Amino acid sequence: MDSIFTDILAGALGRYNYWVVIVLMMAGFYVVIASTNLVKKIVGLNIFQTSVFIMYISIGKISGGTAPIVWANAELYSNPLPHVLILTAIVVGVATTALGLSLIMRIKHAYGSVEEDEILALSQAEDEDE
């Protein structure tokens, strides 16, 4: 009985970083969909992407492994590849955020608002004018 309980506990907590990934992913995704403020949408998108970064970083970790730098005393190295991959993905994420934020600046100039519902109302008015 005791062993089943510890098994479940180990299953739930032993991979806690993946729980963090799932929570962040869903939180970020929710913010992207639910918020009407464009800046908040970009923030949500960032949280969503960050969850993937953590997932990749967790993949690379090997229990007992050291940092992947050649060292005489090392017996086991962590896998550096996922970390390198996610560096690339972080760069892509930064580029996306920068582009998103600069688009928001242009939208603010053009519409005078960063609230999606107000912009939508203005756009629809334009659609009807045409």
Next chain:
Amino acid sequence: MMSSQLPALQVVLPLLGAPFCFLLWRYPRWSWALATLLSWSAFGVAIMLLIQVQNAGTIEYAFGGWQAPWGIEYVVDQLNVLVLLIVSGIAAVVFPYSWTSVQREIDPEQQSLFFTSMLLCLAGLLGITIAGDAFNLFVLLEISSLSTYTMISMGRDRRALTASFQYLIMGTIGATFIIIGVGILYMLTGTLNMQDLATRIPDLGTSRASQVAFGFLITGIGLKLAMFPLHLWLPNAYAYAPSAASAFIAATATKVAVYVMVRYVFSIFGVGFSFETMHIQWLFVPVSVFAILFTSIVALFQRDIKRMLAYSSVAQIGYMLLGIGLVNVTGLSAALLHLFNHALMKGALFLAMGAVCYRIGNTFIDSMHGLGKQMPWTMAAFVVGGLSIVGVPLTTGFVSKWVLIQGAIENGWWPVVAVILVASLIAMLYIWRVVEAAYMKPRPEGAESITEAPASLLIPLWLLAAANIYFGANAQFSMELAQSAAKTLFNSAVVGF
């Protein structure tokens, strides 16, 4: 010596050209000339790759001499050489066109940036197509997407900004789904090389994790290819982007995403996993049937013809997914053939709208009244493209629809055949609206007199319109490529890649 480096040059030329194009920002004409030259060289490289693949079979190129599966590999086979050819071919036609068109639509100080984005987008799209590495594919996908968002935001209407933003949000969610899928696959197999993945995935059996990866990948790619109902970003993006950008993106971006879908479903996961374990055809078929009917009807009610063409694109992507969902060689050949043909027809139609926009400043149907007499060449090219969308014999659209119907009959799916025919009738109606406005309605009183578009717009437009007729009347070339690619993809289920 040079010829062994062709796969790298295909992507590296436009990618390295882009910063130079940007440095010429004071001289937009020079940056346009450079971009055009590079698009032609990319087309030349694609033709040489096609010849090599047809003579010697699949080409594998190890970047920096690092052999796969450790290094990053570029692979050219019969499937992606078709896509390379169509993407670079469309670029080679649209880039020369863009100069005249951009003069009317983009401020001089932004023109070089526009050409730079077009070049980056071309590099990204060619890279996605040629990459043999799942992560490399993601990076190039983002290069092409980010430059597409930039191009769309340069449209004159302020709604271009919101269209671009909406696409950025949906596109980034799609791309993130793709890296989640790739990450899970890497966890399971320890490799990112596509051929290596293809040999290791069958050993996993039907593990829950590989099914989750499959789900993430299909959804992510589905967002990028505007799979119904994930297409919401597409109509605004195509309608408000500058004309040259609309033509380029509409003809290439979603086609490359369809290619990625085919690559994942057939080569990487394999026919057995995708269709027998995951039954992905029961997603593709209903979704595409609904897309074909619903978006064709929506297209009927659009006032802006660019937006009408955008909705028609969603329907045409439906045909491609339907071809994949038929799960037979004929259906897959139809999907690949339609990928090639649809690029030609949508390219021609959007270029025609660009010429109209150049002369009258918008693409509303009521401003096109009487245009048939005043811009006879432009509107005639539109009619050729339109006939191709409808699927009239002797045009490319007929060839791919014919093969698709054959594929559906092979499965005995008569209702699907009916859907294809009904959708063709609806397509005839929405093309007819434009024909009626341009040829039957008189030019409104007091409207300023309009002359034909300049030759710099007409020549590229007619090159594509002529290609529609040429590949419709003489479909052997595209048909053979599509069929042999489709056969290889189905056989690869047994031998790996």
